[in-house]
Amino acid sequence: MAVKSRGILLFLLLSSIFSTSFSDTDQILNSKKPTPSTSVHSLASSFAFQIKGNVYPIGYYTVNLAIGNPPKLYDLDIDTGSDLTWLQCDAPCRGCTIPKNRLYKPRGNVVKCVDPLCTGVQSAPPCAVANEQCDYEVDYADHGSSLGVLVRDYIPVKFTNGSLARPILGFGCGYDQTHPGQNPPPTTAGVLGLGNGKTSIVSQLHSLGLIRNVIGHCLSGRGGGFLFFGDQFIPQSGVVWTPILQSSSVQHYKTGPADLLFDGKPTSVKGLELIFDSGSSYTYFNSRAHKALVDLITNDIKGKPLIRATADSSLPICWKGPKAFKSLHDVTGNFKPLVLSFTKSKNSLLQVPPEAYLIVTKHGNVCLGILDGTEIGLGNINIIGDIFLQDKIVIYDNEKRQIGWASAKCGGPSKS
Template identity: 55%
Template sequence: MGGGKILGMLIFVVVIVSAAGGGGGEGGYGDNQQKKWWKWMSSSSVASSSVVNPVVSSSIVLPLYGNVYPVGYYYVQLNIGQPSRPYFLDPDTGSDLTWLQCDAPCVRCTRAPHPFYKPNNDLVPCKDPLCAALHHADYKCESPEQCDYQVDYADGGSSLGVLLNDLFTFNMTSGARIKPHLALGCGYDQLPGQSYHPLDGVLGLGKGKASIVSQLHNKGLVRNVVGHCLSGKGGGFLFFGDEVYDSSRIVWTPMAHDHMKHYSTGSGELIFGGKGTGLKNLFVVFDSGSSFSYLNAHTYQGFISLLKKELNGKPLRETKDDYTLPLCWKGRRPFKTINDVKKYFKHFALSFTNGWKSKAQFEIPPESYLIISSKGSVCLGVLNGTEAGLQNVNLIGDISMQDKMVIYDNERQTIGWSPANCDRPPKSSNMIM
């Protein structure tokens, strides 16, 4: 991160997967220049023969590492391949495709913590439904034996490659160890975006057929539920399935049906200090691929105005010599922890109705929207999304989901959350961790 400046940490949201001959994208996220598509030279396919017994009453729990600041991202270790090797992936609820930087050979790859993934020959053919799920309806199969993909992220990053199947190793909460064949991207051409993370790839946790949780569900291994618990102290856990929480203790709200690509609660209202702000009809998306939260320009300006009004007369002053985030304040002496300053800041919340009688509020206390920089300033972890290229999207990122269990239940089409101790994964007498 050059010059100590954090640029949004954004993997995000609207994933555009272009047809092989196409450049471009949709939704105003920029046109990519047409690229030469590398053709995979393969002979035969490796047999996908990992027989497992369906255990839908069980779940998978994976430890998370990293933090919002100063690391700038959370990551999970997955063991993939034959023989199984470890890879560090960015868990991203804003996209579907899981991919690894891949020695195919690699045209352009970025620095990674492990040697690049060595691909096998078990290619996903172009006619496979998983391939179709990653492309526009008018996609033409130029090479029937393989599924080419290109995924573009809103921060300018991209991955181009081919889809294949390989063994993933998971430990279930039931005590069983499973090794299902799942589809993943062999990314042989990566461009880093502004929020570049030095990882082996991305773990796609979105709603589409190609996401890991959808694939596990389709094999009868877990219920189609994904969730995470990010600790404010760093680390936490990620889970697939619904066995690790008590549903009656969770605040639930329906997923928006008119925004099927994203985990969205639809229209929300900004609440500040327990009071309505008049900032309503906010399109809100939950995105674990973004370290910080974002409000559209109009809402952001309103929020900043309320914040500054509240700080009037408090022993804080804006500082221009701390570039950690766009807005930082200094005290009389450097701050050490959020506890030094949280008394000066109010809670805010996003309130959702979505057709249910009662309103669901997603509470965001000061420790879930502020960081203490290395210079001892307190900085605002809510950024202007319009400036970041998110147009009118309001995005709840990792910082605001800390110390909460957040659950995306694709079977019931609901999103839920509850305060939680995320410091250690849930215990189970049979769990292999």
């Protein structure tokens, strides 16, 4: 009850902030003379963005970020699974699918190889010639990629105390994007990289002394939510914390080990290391863990009015009932809750009720939102995606090297 109450208070606080901050976006966009900002704000400063999107059917969550001078709004896919923020570049490009008026146009602001930021996207030495442009390439777990050049530009932000900062930050101008699979590429202008590496926006803002090195999000199961930078929105109580593990290669929010519980009972799935990745709509387990979970669910729903819906290609494993399901409320009573128990953290449990691992498709079937990562080339990597993180405030504290979560009201559209 205390956690739920705290979530309501947090939502009311953010509603107040949004009503004052986002109503004057035009004022920010029309600002004529932005100036660089350095350490002029308290480290307690924070700012927030409204989120749009959902797990299904859209498949991603986005925020609008103002960039440039004068600022222009770009919608970006929020991604804690990668560091670099990038926009579709107004240059000869491949994989650019959005209208030309939504492309970012560089104006003599390309980052050079000699710039320290370049080492965040290239191995040292970054380039053969120091005065060359700093190129980048980002590869994603779903085998998508972005290739381009680093640039720096104004990214104005409005703090919760009403003050406005206009830091100059580095990001990618991407001219060669690849989109795997048969699905159409996202219609967003780019990706907002929220990982904990050197090139991430949060790291750059922290290095300027503008915020604590903390971010968080609250993704509503009904769609929408909010994203925040800084530590102002961390609930005072009710947060479950677990350490961030040192990743061997890229800067991921990796945690674990964790054991899987099914209906409150131990399972054979133990010792999972997990990456929190808001850029992934669904959760991915390695083949062994995935098969064990599917067997548990399949055996548990025997005798219930559910049969496999093999004709529904929305996700690999779907079921249909005697009549089409209209919402998760129609079906969740047939499924058991899951829990991830983080064994090195006392009482650190990630509660996953059926509505946080199932979706109802446009065909009226219910599908499992936990997929086999080994089948798509993830090997033994396990990813906690958006579906598990719905209706929770999730905090990534890079200073204390820990991730926390608590149940919360995340906003989003009203129920019909």
